[in-house]
Structures are given as C-alpha cells and as structure tokens.
Amino acid sequence: MIFRADTDQYESSLAVVLESSMFKALEMQEYAGNRLLWSLSEEERARLRPNMKHVTLALGQVVYECGERIDYVYFPTTCVVSLLYTMRDGSTAEMALAGNDGVVGIALFLGGGNIPHRAVAQIGGLALKMPARVLQEEFTRGGPLQHILLLYTQALITQISQTAVCNRLHPLEQRLCRWLLLCHDRLNGSEIPMTQEIIANMLGGRRESVTVAAGRLQDAGLIHYSRGHIKVLDREGLETMVCECYKIVDDELSRLVGAPQRSELNKRVPCREADGEAL
Ligand SMILES: [Zn+2]
Numbered sequence: 001m002i003f004r005a006d007t008d009q010y011e012s013s014l015a016v017v018l019e020s021s022m023f024k025a026l027e028m029q030e031y032a033g034n035r036l037l038w039s040l041s042e043e044e045r046a047r048l049r050p051n052m053k054h055v056t057l058a059l060g061q062v063v064y065e066c067g068e069r070i071d072y073v074y075f076p077t078t079c080v081v082s083l084l085y086t087m088r089d090g091s092t093a094e095m096a097l098a099g100n101d102g103v104v105g106i107a108l109f110l111g112g113g114n115i116p117h118r119a120v121a122q123i124g125g126l127a128l129k130m131p132a133r134v135l136q137e138e139f140t141r142g143g144p145l146q147h148i149l150l151l152y153t154q155a156l157i158t159q160i161s162q163t164a165v166c167n168r169l170h171p172l173e174q175r176l177c178r179w180l181l182l183c184h185d186r187l188n189g190s191e192i193p194m195t196q197e198i199i200a201n202m203l204g205g206r207r208e209s210v211t212v213a214a215g216r217l218q219d220a221g222l223i224h225y226s227r228g229h230i231k232v233l234d235r236e237g238l239e240t241m242v243c244e245c246y247k248i249v250d251d252e253l254s255r256l257v258g259a260p261q262r263s264e265l266n267k268r269v270p271c272r273e274a275d276g277e278a279l
Pocket of ligand 1: 165166167170174175178244245246
C-alpha cells in the first residue's frame with residue numbers, strides 16, 4: 001500500500017510537472033506567434049499572461065467599427081486584420097494590415113481613444129486579446145511593452161504612408177504582389193483564403209481589374225487561385241515582380257520590431273502546374 005501511495009504521489013507529481021511544462025510550452029507557442037509579445041522578456045510575458053486571453057477572429061469579423069470605443073486590443077498570432085476606410089458611397093480601401101507582426105487598437109495607447117476607420121479580420125485565425133484598461137496601465141508604466149508598442153506604431157505609420165503612395169503611383173499588378181507578400185509574411189502557410197471581391201476592396205480597385213492582374217500572376221506561375229483561395233507558388237517570383245513599396249515596409253518593420261522567424265512554409269514554394277481552375 002505504501003508503495004502504491006508513493007507511486008500515486010510520484011505519478012501525481014509527474015502529472016503536475018508535465019502539465020506545467022506543457023502549459024509553458026503552449027504559452028511559449030502562443031507568444032512566439034506574435035512578434036511584439038515574443039520580443040519581451042520571459043518575466044514580462046509571465047506578468048502579462050493573466051490578463052490575456054486567446055480568441056478566434058472569424059473571416060470578415062469586425063474588430064472595431066469606425067469611431068467605436070476600444071474595449072480590447074488584439075495581438076494577432078494567426079489571423080490578419082485589415083484597417084479599412086469606407087467612403088460615403090460605400091467604396092472601401094485598405095490603409096494597412098496587421099497580423100503576427102503587430103497589435104490592433106493603437107489609438108488606445110496613443111491617447112486618442114477611438115479610430116476613424118474599421119478593423120476587420122480578413123484572414124480568420126487566433127489573437128491574444130487584452131482589456132483596454134490593462135494595456136493603458138502597462139503603457140503608463142513605461143516599460144518594455146511601451147517601448148515595443150511605440151516602435152510598432154512607427155512601423156505601422158510607414159506601412160500606411162507607403163500604401164498611400166503605392167495606391168497612387170503603382171499599377172494594380174504590383175499592388176497585388178505587395179498585398180500578397182504582406183499577407184504571406186503573416187501566415188504559417190502558402191494558402192491565403194481570399195475572394196477577388198475582397199482583394200478589390202483592399203486595393204481600392206475594380207473586381208474585373210483584380211481578375212486580370214491575378215490572371216497574369218497565375219499565368220506566370222506565381223500564384224494559383226481556386227474557390228476563394230490563393231496559393232502562393234513562387235514567393236521569390238512575387239518579390240521580383242513587386243514594386244519597391246513591399247521592401248520598404250518589410251525592412252522598416254524588421255529594423256524596428258526585429259526580424260521575423262518565418263515558417264519553412266513561407267519560404268519559396270516550388271512552382272507547379274496550376275490545376276486548371278478558372279479565375
Ligand atoms: Zn508600390
């Protein structure tokens with residue numbers, strides 16, 4: 001019986017250790033999914049953890065409406081959120097996108113309170129959410145979180161500015177390459193679930209023009225489009241074709257918040273014959 005009790009105790013202790021290490025591994029995985037949180041020290045992350053919750057943002061889910069009070073900020077890990085402006089006539093254009101490189105809700109810590117644009121999950125997935133009050137308190141502390149949030153804001157300003165310049169000066173085909181690369185950088189795979197109508201809304205172009213531009217990229221063997229999914233077949237090919245705007249945004253982000261740990265899947269995928277699905 002004593003032996004049995006010892007065994008039980010041993011197994012119980014082992015279970016606690018395993019559970020604890022599994023939880024820690026899971027926690028590390030969660031944080032590793034977001035470049036800003038991953039850049040913090042382990043102590044800093046452990047302190048923030050009780051106030052963060054993993055949530056799923058579904059494709060098309062509105063994270064913030066224009067002018068709405070911000071109750072939570074979101075650190076995307078696998079989802080990608082678009083910051084969009086909708087004009088009075090209903091036409092829409094994307095100003096920037098935020099994925100595992102950033103945070104959604106910067107107006108909260110900048111002091112403005114709300115934002116004059118919408119934030120919509122354009123690629124569904126996971127994010128870590130933190131209550132507004134907690135983030136404001138953390139930001140006021142002036143520690144490493146404040147530092148990385150300010151650096152990210154500078155990188156986001158670069159992305160917004162470069163998007164404006166790109167939309168004004170560069171052809172749709174190059175803008176589509178830029179957008180695909182920015183999305184691809186923020187995903188753990190080569191598949192981008194996306195319809196051409198949504199892409200047209202993102203790029204501020206007409207659907208027909210997006211169909212032509214996407215068709216050219218598919219004919220060149222760079223992407224394959226099928227049933228609302230875009231598969232990147234040749235990332236290096238897209239990098240060759242894209243305008244200078246992509247690299248400016250990517251370089252500035254890496255300089256300010258650190259280089260990404262890109263998944264093997266995000267590296268060059270060998271070109272293959274498209275399956276013949278019509279665009
Ligand atoms: Zn451009």
